[in-house]
Amino acid sequence: METHELDDESYRCFTCNAVFRGRVFEIAREWERTHFSSTIPEVEIVDAYGLECYCSQTCLDARRDMVMAAEAVPIRRVDGIGPVNPCANCGGPVDMTEFHLAYAGMCSDMRGAMALTVDVDYLAVLCKKCHPYGRTYKTCTDIEATVVNAPF
Incomplete structure (x- = not known):
């Protein structure tokens, strides 16, 4: 449902500038790890930052390459979550069971x-x-707290 006024439960699309609510499409930077102890892997996200939000998948798709370029991270999609996936920058292994930096395009229903x-x-x-601020979540959050628009 599109509205014209921005309120506490609405968003403005970064692509078309529409004000909307309900279903949100976004690109986010997350500090996460995956647990494989059950049939369906469970992702534990300890910190997430929404880079941009959109009113539709079409609007997200229109800006995805530009957002990732601004983050200086190439798109290298992860097909299914495995215990080890390739790093987008160097191609080296990322142990998904340890905390790591991830970028995701998401669709969520907001309630x-x-x-x-x-x-x-x-x-x-x-x-x-390959993520520039060291090896720990604390290091990343300490630096992000002091640097505006940290490019990681």
Whole structure:
């Protein structure tokens, strides 16, 4: 449902500038790891930052390459979550069971402050040597807290 006024439950599309609510498409940077102890892998996200949001998949697709270029991370999609996936920068192994930096295009239904994820397209994962601020989540958050628009 498109509206014209931006309020606490609405968003403005980065592509077409429409104000919308409900279903949100976004590109996010996440600090996460995957647990493979059950039949369906479970992703634990300890920090996420929505880079941009969109009113449709078409609008997300229109800006995806530009957003990832601004992050200086090439798109190297992850087909299914395995215990090891290739780093988008160097092609080296990323142990998905350890915390790592990931970029995802997502579709979520928003219900107040709660997001119900409908679909995730992993655009890139980065190994410890390729994300620029070190090897730990604390290092990344400490630097991000002091540097505006940290390009990781």
